[in-house]
Amino acid sequence: MNPKPLHLESRCIHGGQRPDPTTGAVMPPIYTSSTFIQESPGVHKGFEYSRSHNVTRFALERCLANLESTGLTEEEDRTQGGFAFASGLAAIATCLELLDAGQTVMCMDDVYGGTNRLLQRVRQRSQGLKVVFVDMSDTAALERAAQACKPQMIWAETPTNPTLKVVDIDAVARVGRAHGAITVVDNTFASPILQRPLECGIDIVMHSTTKYLGGHSDVIGGCLVTSRRDLAEKLRFMQNAIGSVMGPFDAYLTLRGAKTLAIRMKQHCESAQKIAQWLTTQPAVKTVVYPGLASHPQHALAARQMRMNGVPAFGGMITIHLHGGIAESRKFLERVHLFALAESLGGVESLIEHPAIMTHASVPTAEREALGIMDSLVRLSVGIENTEDLIADLAQAFA
Ligand SMILES: Cc1ncc(COP(=O)(O)O)c(C=O)c1O
Structure with a gap:
């Protein structure tokens, strides 16, 4: 039997979740162990070190992947294309590492101030990124700018912070595809309940989970979610190589928040x-x-x-x-x-x-x-x- 896919309300509660295999605990326990025993060198239960593998963080990451409908299986990516970070900005910083030095990011002109600061005051200097700000709420301007600057990444935020401009997500996906650029939508203001960027053909969704996903102003966090297997593989490498992961307590709180x-x-x-x-x-x-x-x-x-x-x-x-x-x-x-x-x-x-x-x-x-x-x-x-x-x-x- 192929059961009907669950609605988003149910997926907030059950998406990517299963009882803890050791005890049957319905809610995922907070696994604080930084390391895991090996029977023989390299022989273990799939968990080596908590920066790379953490049960509590994985539970949240699968939930986020499910809410954004990545469509990836656990065979394709261990957490189905969901990745949780220590903050929204840590997620953005890790995402920018997909680019090589000197490449071009085309960014919505009105974005969260911290995104603007990271691009202009850090990555322009340290990674030599070229940053082109465009008012993407004007689709013709988006198309013209992409034609002119040939970006490797398009960074959209919609609705924007704080002027609440709205960007046509379908258009961003189309322009990104036409230029072979990785498209990213900061979906923080809308949340996966209201807005579905991956279903519009966007490559990566980013959230400050500090906001609606966590929902209780008691935990800082961020995430990246992708339906592309090749990008999931790169992000998994980057998340571990850079190391700005979400801790297990924060993952637990965020998962608890996401249920409502x-x-x-x-x-x-x-x-x-x-x-x-x-x-x-x-x-x-x-x-x-x-x-x-x-x-x-x-x-x-x-x-x-x-x-x-x-x-x-x-x-x-x-x-x-x-x-x-x-x-x-x-x-x-x-x-x-x-x-x-x-x-x-x-x-x-x-x-x-x-x-x-x-x-x-x-x-x-x-x-x-x-x-x-x-x-x-x-x-x-x-x-x-x-x-x-x-x-x-x-x-x-x-x-
Ligand atoms: C739209 C948006 N994106 C990203 C961020 C950064 O997230 P964090 O504060 O969790 O690092 C924020 C924070 O306000 C935000 O509003």
């Missing part, structure tokens, strides 16, 4: 949609950027590519431009209570932040301003508290 991802995403999306609509009625707010609003420039594209169970769903992130400048933004941010003024996103609790001073301070000022990351811009990560309570908090801060 689908149900959390549902609430994040419903609440953010209501709050975004309410924000459009507030006199203190100049503009609201949310892919679920008809006013968003790529709303139609977002409705096509961000879906939960086939229904458009736009995630939990909202960006607003306030009237006024830094003084007005500061006053508003100091007055919120339920929204915590803090970096990061994607947790059960609502967070609010000022990208120009906080998460994107590492992006050079001129570039930041060109991207529209102004002093009036505030980013909200809508948690899963009661929506009315969240609106009441924002209302009292505006008042």
Whole structure:
């Protein structure tokens, strides 16, 4: 019998999981051992050293591979194309090692500040990478730039952090294929519940698992997931050779968080949609950027590519431009209570932040301003508290 494939809600809980063979434990134990006994030199149970092989990390990696639908079997790759790292940036840094010195990365212009910093301030110097930033939300610009710079890797992020631009993932895959470039999508903001880059033909999906996958703001981590066997082989080598692996405690926490991802995403999306609509009625707010609003420039594209169970769903992130400048933004941010003024996103609790001073301070000022990351811009990560309570908090801060 070939059972019907499970829905994503079930795969969050069961994907890549099986009871522990030693005890039957339903949840994977935290295997802390750094090393494993060998009967004779080179004769062992498939586990040698925990940087290379860790049962708890493998359980998370198989779960991530399952959630992103790599389609690889354990015979093709031990963790089916899923790889977990010590942070999102460690995952990005390892991914860039797929390139040779002097090669070209074409990168979305508005990306997480740390991605921009790693490319411009580290890898340009240490790896001689050529970095070309392009506004990929304009598909024609994406095609033109690829034609001009002939990239070996295309790095897209969608929706972007923090201006929530949306990139056509099908187009990135098509352009990548046409130029023989490895395509990567940072899927952190959407999560595998809303957006399916591998199914669109993207080569590698990256996540900061610190965000929605972990979901509780209590663990830092990152992952790379691929459906290409050749890339899985290279990433397995790189993960071990570079060594920035996720530890077993963190893997356990992330796996625990991922079990409720689908149900959390549902609430994040419903609440953010209501709050975004309410924000459009507030006199203190100049503009609201949310892919679920008809006013968003790529709303139609977002409705096509961000879906939960086939229904458009736009995630939990909202960006607003306030009237006024830094003084007005500061006053508003100091007055919120339920929204915590803090970096990061994607947790059960609502967070609010000022990208120009906080998460994107590492992006050079001129570039930041060109991207529209102004002093009036505030980013909200809508948690899963009661929506009315969240609106009441924002209302009292505006008042
Ligand atoms: C979209 C995106 N990608 C990557 C990262 C980096 O992840 P980490 O902070 O886990 O290193 C972040 C962190 O905020 C992010 O928002």
